Amino acid sequence: MNPSSGNKGVNHLAQVLAGQSKKDHDRNSALVLDFGEIMDDYSLQTNTFSIPIPVEDYHVCRQLTLGKTGDILAKTQAVGSPGSGEHEHNVVSKLKDSLGKPCTGSIGVAASAQPDPPDPPQSNAGSGGPEGAHQHHVLIPEKMRRLKPGDRVLVxxxxxxAVVVDIICPAEDLKK
Known part of the structure; x- marks a missing residue:
């Protein structure tokens, strides 16, 4: 037997194993990022998977579940009084404006508890009281809102x- 010709059975086995290895490599190096769209029923339709994925069969990153635009993301609170909305203020007069003139402000006096401002808060909601008690609400801006139908997403x-990572926005939004 000529050593350069090898054994036909061994050669065939080597080709099969090499082919399987290539298939495994191709499968493992397949597309890992994709684009998709959130459908009306909150299913996910991706570019590479033609069947909509039901909402219970995919995941989303936590920041995409925060709430709707204008929902309250966070409120002020006193240490030890979660959700109270209370915070301290002191009247001070040692502050100076940009021209060096004295100005007054408040920081550090205990504020009386006030009810939560209405949703959405209005300009004077929660204000009042002898100590200038008031609350601050941080609202969810449009750029941080939860997913909704029609959103183009990165998967x-x-x-x-499939895991929805974020909402895709046009680059023109950078100019806003």
Whole structure:
């Protein structure tokens, strides 16, 4: 037997194994990022998977569940009084404006408890009281809102599971 010709059976086995290895490599290096769209029923339609994925069969990153535009993201609170809305203020007169002139402000005096401002808060909601008691609400801006139908999204495929990473916006939004 000519050593350069090898054994036909061994050669065939080597080709099969090489082919399987290539298939495994191709499968493992397949597309891991994808684009998709949130459908009216909150299913996910991606560019590379033609069947809509039901909402219970994919995941989203936590920041995409915060709430709707204008919902309260956070409120002021006194230490030890979660959700109270209270915070301290002191009247001070040692502050100076940009021209060096004295100005007054408040910081540090205990404020009386006030009810939560209405949703959405109005300009004077929660204000009043002898100590200037008031509350601050940080509202969810449009750029941080939860997912909604029609959103174009970036999808990461983790093995066979789709995870919505973020909402895709046009680059023109940078000019706003």
């Amino acid at each position: 990461a495929w983790v093995q066979s599971e």
